[in-house]
Amino acid sequence: MPTASVRALEHPTCEEIRLEGVLHALSDPMRLQIVRFLWRLGEDEEAPCSAIELVVAKSTTTHHFRVLREAGVINQVYRGTAKMNALRRRDLDTLFPGLLGTVLAADAIQCERDG
Amino acid sequence: MPTASVRALEHPTCEEIRLEGVLHALSDPMRLQIVRFLWRLGEDEEAPCSAIELVVAKSTTTHHFRVLREAGVINQVYRGTAKMNALRRRDLDTLFPGLLGTVLAADAIQCERDG
DNA sequence: CAATTAATACGATAGTCTACGTACTACGAC
DNA sequence: GTCGTAGTACGTAGACTATCGTATTAATTG
Numbered sequence: 001m002p003t004a005s006v007r008a009l010e011h012p013t014c015e016e017i018r019l020e021g022v023l024h025a026l027s028d029p030m031r032l033q034i035v036r037f038l039w040r041l042g043e044d045e046e047a048p049c050s051a052i053e054l055v056v057a058k059s060t061t062t063h064h065f066r067v068l069r070e071a072g073v074i075n076q077v078y079r080g081t082a083k084m085n086a087l088r089r090r091d092l093d094t095l096f097p098g099l100l101g102t103v104l105a106a107d108a109i110q111c112e113r114d115g
Numbered sequence: 116m117p118t119a120s121v122r123a124l125e126h127p128t129c130e131e132i133r134l135e136g137v138l139h140a141l142s143d144p145m146r147l148q149i150v151r152f153l154w155r156l157g158e159d160e161e162a163p164c165s166a167i168e169l170v171v172a173k174s175t176t177t178h179h180f181r182v183l184r185e186a187g188v189i190n191q192v193y194r195g196t197a198k199m200n201a202l203r204r205r206d207l208d209t210l211f212p213g214l215l216g217t218v219l220a221a222d223a224i225q226c227e228r229d230g
Numbered sequence: 231c232a233a234t235t236a237a238t239a240c241g242a243t244a245g246t247c248t249a250c251g252t253a254c255t256a257c258g259a260c
Numbered sequence: 261g262t263c264g265t266a267g268t269a270c271g272t273a274g275a276c277t278a279t280c281g282t283a284t285t286a287a288t289t290g
Contacts, residue, residue, distance in 0.1 A: 020142050020143065020144055027139035050265090050266065057249070058268090059249085059250070059252090062269090064248090078266095078267090080258065081265055081266045082265090082266060082267085096220075097217075102218075103134075106214050109212075120287065120288095164236075165235090173238090174238075174240090174281080177238060178278075193236095196235055
């Protein structure tokens with residue numbers, strides 16, 4: 001079994017991450033759904049794009065993942081045919097302590113409220 | 116000295132406030148600046164739109180205040196010739212505990228970082 | 231009533247955002 | 261090499277956004 005090829009992707013450094021960009025990335029229901037999914041995985045755990053059931057065209061999914069990556073919310077890396085995604089928890093928590101957790105708690109409250 | 120006339124404006128009820136809408140409202144630098152300003156005032160304190168120095172046309176300012184009101188972030192009321200603005204701290208903190216505080220703390224960190 | 235102040239409304243424009251479908255690439259399995 | 265899977269690229273349509281300038285409304289002051 002050969003090691004799956006790993007290709008890198010452009011990511012913003014911590015200094016380049018902007019609060020407005022992060023908030024904008026999180027202000028879309030579909031992207032919030034992606035982040036919620038990744039949040040529920042363990043620390044540093046990855047998931048391929050295909051692991052999340054989104055009711056839109058594949059190309060639209062690609063777009064949303066890219067917005068999250070470019071805002072600095074997620075880390076993406078190609079592994080073989082898959083593109084693995086993980087939250088940049090540590091980076092975000094260092095930059096903006098508690099932000100991600102608070103937003104996701106608010107999201108959980110709203111999901112509960114919506115039923 | 117006559118009491119200034121008070122006219123009401125449409126606001127979303129707490130049930131109508133959406134997390135995505137709040138995050139979107141906060142994801143613009145100009146609007147973040149407005150919220151930061153209102154946050155620094157005391158609890159329940161109001162300020163007229165003109166109290167905040169924004170480097171855009173008046174009509175653009177009006178637009179941003181409206182976005183914040185329609186998202187449920189601020190409360191607006193006419194008092195005489197002025198339109199007074201206040202953060203809906205209590206409402207937001209009840210709906211999404213800690214959210215506003217965490218975002219504003221993150222904003223403070225970023226302002227510090229930007230110098 | 232006239233003047234001043236605070237803010238809105240309107241209309242235009244340039245740009246962004248979300249979404250789609252189709253065609254394509256990269257990799258792993260056979 | 262061929263096939264299937266995972267995801268990208270591209271072009272596009274429609275909706276929304278940010279901005280402006282000008283004209284206008286509403287209330288207070290004189």
